[in-house]
Amino acid sequence: MAEPGVHEGGCLCGAVRYRGRLGESKTVTHCYCRMCRKVSGGTFLTWVEFPAKDFAYTKGQPRYFKSSEIAVRRFCGSCGCQFTYQYVPELESISESIWVAAGSLDRPDDIAPTDHIFTDNQLPWLHSDDGLPRWPGQLPWLHSDDRLSR
Numbered sequence: 001m002a003e004p005g006v007h008e009g010g011c012l013c014g015a016v017r018y019r020g021r022l023g024e025s026k027t028v029t030h031c032y033c034r035m036c037r038k039v040s041g042g043t044f045l046t047w048v049e050f051p052a053k054d055f056a057y058t059k060g061q062p063r064y065f066k067s068s069e070i071a072v073r074r075f076c077g078s079c080g081c082q083f084t085y086q087y088v089p090e091l092e093s094i095s096e097s098i099w100v101a102a103g104s105l106d107r108p109d110d111i112a113p114t115d116h117i118f119t120d121n122q123l124p125w126l127h128s129d130d131g132l133p134r135w136p137g138q139l140p141w142l143h144s145d146d147r148l149s150r
């Protein structure tokens, strides 16, 4: 039986594996932004918030791509699987979280979505009736940092 809150995951080809422990936050958000679409080739990505201090790669090393001035995305250099999204360290408190792509978890069934973000960019033919909060941009408690509105 896995330790509560501990998740392992990895990519399709198996070159990179990671382990993380969930913290206080139970935020799991579907993101419809254009960058998540382009980076995944899918129509949205689902991100699970982990404390960065409790997340580590256990096999192989991901490649990274600085997708904007404020964030870095990590992915498998062999098969292309997306692993994480993290704000740059200059953003201090919000970079203490690392956002892990739910589809890369070994047990994605054990987490539950809480929000939809960047719904202004949601494709018109994607529908959801889960009743969860929908935010036109970033999560409002992150968006209160003005450096994110650039």
Ligand SMILES: [Zn+2]
Residues within 6 Å of the ligand: 011, 012, 013, 014, 015, 016, 076, 077, 078, 079, 080, 081
């Ligand atoms: Zn891979």
Ligand SMILES: [Zn+2]
Residues within 6 Å of the ligand: 031, 032, 033, 034, 035, 036, 037, 045, 118
């Ligand atoms: Zn996104």
